[in-house]
Amino acid sequence: MASPQPRIGVVTYPGSQDDRDALWALSANDAQAVPVWHEDGELPDLDAVVVPGGFSYGDYLRCGAIARFSPVTAAIVEFANGGGLVLGICNGFQILCEAGLLPGALLRNASLRFVCRDVELVVERDDTPFTARCVAGQRLVIPIKHGDGRYVPPADLDPSQVVFRYLEDCNGSVDDIAGVCNEAGNVVGLMPHPEHAVDPLLGSADGALIFASLVDASRPRAESAVG
Amino acid sequence: MRATVLVRPKQGILDPQGEAVASALGHLGFSVSMARVGKVIDLEVDAADEAAARMEVERMCDQLLANALIESYDVEIHA
Numbered sequence: 536m537a538s539p540q541p542r543i544g545v546v547t548y549p550g551s552q553d554d555r556d557a558l559w560a561l562s563a564n565d566a567q568a569v570p571v572w573h574e575d576g577e578l579p580d581l582d583a584v585v586v587p588g589g590f591s592y593g594d595y596l597r598c599g600a601i602a603r604f605s606p607v608t609a610a611i612v613e614f615a616n617g618g619g620l621v622l623g624i625c626n627g628f629q630i631l632c633e634a635g636l637l638p639g640a641l642l643r644n645a646s647l648r649f650v651c652r653d654v655e656l657v658v659e660r661d662d663t664p665f666t667a668r669c670v671a672g673q674r675l676v677i678p679i680k681h682g683d684g685r686y687v688p689p690a691d692l693d694p695s696q697v698v699f700r701y702l703e704d705c706n707g708s709v710d711d712i713a714g715v716c717n718e719a720g721n722v723v724g725l726m727p728h729p730e731h732a733v734d735p736l737l738g739s740a741d742g743a744l745i746f747a748s749l750v751d752a753s754r755p756r757a758e759s760a761v762g
Numbered sequence: 763m764r765a766t767v768l769v770r771p772k773q774g775i776l777d778p779q780g781e782a783v784a785s786a787l788g789h790l791g792f793s794v795s796m797a798r799v800g801k802v803i804d805l806e807v808d809a810a811d812e813a814a815a816r817m818e819v820e821r822m823c824d825q826l827l828a829n830a831l832i833e834s835y836d837v838e839i840h841a
Contacts, residue, residue, distance in 0.1 A: 597829055604826075633829070640832045645778050687775060687832055707776065 541582035541753030544571040546611070546627075548602050552589035553624065553730055560730040561585065564746040566753070576606035582753035583620035584611055586627030588680075588728060598641060598683045599629035608634055620664050621722045622749060625681055628714070628724030637717055637724045638696065639688045644681070645707025651680040653738060655702040656713050656727060663698060663716055664752030665723045668744045675741035677727040679705060684726040686712045693718070699725050763807050763815045764840040769828045770800040803827055812839045 543566045547554045554570070561568040569579060573591075578584065592601035602608060608630065615621045615636050623631035631637045644650060653676050658669040669675070686708040692715070699714035706726075714725025729742025771777045777798050784797035805822075809815035819837045828835040 596826070600826065600829070640829055642775070642832060643778060645776060647778050647782060685776070689831055707778070 538754055539757045540565055540567040541750055541757040542567045542569050542580060543583045543585060543749065543753060544569045544578060544581040545585045545587055546571045546573065546607055547587075548573040548589070548591035548605060548607075548630075550590040550592055550594070551587055551626070553587040553728060554589070556728075556730040557585050557587040557624065560733045560742065560746050561750070563733055564743055564750050566746070566750045571607060573602075573605045573607045576610060578607070578610045578614055581614070581619070582756040583622070583749055584614060585749075586611065586621065586623040586630055587730070588625030588627060591626055591630060594626070594683070597629075597633065598626060599631075599633035602626075602630045603633040612636060615717075615722050618719070618721055620749065620752060622665055622745075623722070623724035624728055624730065625684075625726055628726055629683065631722060631724045636722050637715055638692050639686055639712075639715060641683050641726070642685045642687055643683050644685055649680070649682040650684070650705055651678070653678045653732075654705050654713075654727060656699045657702055658698070659700055660695070660698045660716070663720050663723060663748075665716075665745055665748050666698060667751060668748040674702065675699075675732075675744065676739040677729055677732045677742050678738075679727045680731075681706070681726055684708065686715075686726070688712060688715070698723055699727070763809050763812070765805045765807050765815055765819045766838040766840070767803040767805065767819060767823060767827055768800060768836045768838070769803065769823075769833050770835070771798055772832055772834050775832050800833075812841050815839050 558568040684706040729745040732739040732742030780798040
């Protein structure tokens, strides 16, 4: 029997934009993609959660600051604290930082300009559930599209929590940090959009490595649920 | 009771908006060596007295209005 497809949720907040692309990217990488609504105070039975990009709640006050109080965000925090796998992309990264699941904050790009183009990333960690299909030092081509992507880490950030770095300075992020994980390693956030790079037709398929890694890591949970 | 919250980018945090403003003021002929851009939040708060209002607004700042990693805040209560 083929191993069961893991169930991976994608949250839609008011103002989310990339939820459908994330659902598609997960389906294309052998996951059962499950839409999750922002008003849901409880998550359905899931093996992992993706918090997608966009402009949740208009990005009022600070990016991600209002989404943090959404019923579904409380459920995601509980899921993550229980060891559940959570991937935050762009606005999702900002929300996870505001919710305290990831260290640091994301501020206005140093250029004050919205940046939308492919960039090269370096994979710093290949031992997370989100990067196991990569090799440390590997370069990935993945697009960025954000106005508030300048990562500022807390003073005590453990350098081993840096998962991705930009190969060039594209938004003023401290130490060119593009993505980080929490201390336990079950939550990762990044500004670039792997869901927009899952097929050569999109200009790059490198983002599929991240989704395929997540699907690999989620599968044992799905299998143990089946018994 | 009316309260005003001033939120500022913390010292050491790059403020490109402030830099752009300082540069624009320079173009207008003003001599400005530094500008930092923050936010003003005006609130109408139900509170028994000034001290209670201040405590309440400081809790709001800690929980939502400011991000302590990157921003500092000052609270003014208008009696």
